[in-house]
Amino acid sequence: MDGDLWVDPGTGAPRYAKLGGEDALWVAIVEKAYAILRADDSNYTSINAGDGTLEIGKAGGGHINLTLSYWGYNDGVTKEAVLDWIAxxxxxxxxxxxxxxxxxxxxxxxxxxxxxxxxxxxxxSVSNVSDTAALTATSWRRSAHILMIDRVETNGASRPVGIVLRNPYGFEAPLTDYTQIYFLLGGAGRWNLP
Known part of the structure; x- marks a missing residue:
């Protein structure tokens, strides 16, 4: 991997993952490394609309032996049922x-x-994930945008009441509305090194 990042030709700013606090570049660098690791391609389209997984079965993909620990809903509820309930x-x-x-x-x-x-x-999730993001058939647990999970928010009794995501576009995305969390986030995972 080299230090060349995708940039906006007009501004010179990182084109996809934005600068973090104090103009940190680490998210943009990790984004590029992930594109190379995932599909052996340093092209943004190789990770656009991905779900955060490595293409281990694809030639060139999955260069290291990682395993995925994942949590996802297994309740059989469909997006149509949730949208009907909301309606x-x-x-x-x-x-x-x-x-x-x-x-x-x-x-x-x-x-x-x-x-x-x-x-x-x-x-x-969708790139505009928030407590006010539109809930539509196309936003149901859609992993078009990968976000880091920063923390779980708790109340005074230490009961979880929300989640804070770190968006690679350079901002936090807190969610406390359970319907938004249920509809927009299909689960979470972590990569385990060998």
């Missing part, structure tokens, strides 16, 4: 509400345990 006003006594609460609580607990052990976690 009906998100009734409290609906099975979708129960699945949402159980799923998000399990997700946040898993993330909290992994982060407490020092694990670096990633998730995928």
């Amino acid at each position: 009906r006003g998100s009734p409290q006594d609906d099975p979708i509400r129960s699945a949402r609460d159980a799923g998000v609580n399990a997700f946040l607990s898993w993330v909290q345990q992994e982060r407490a052990q020092g694990a670096a976690l990633v998730t995928g």
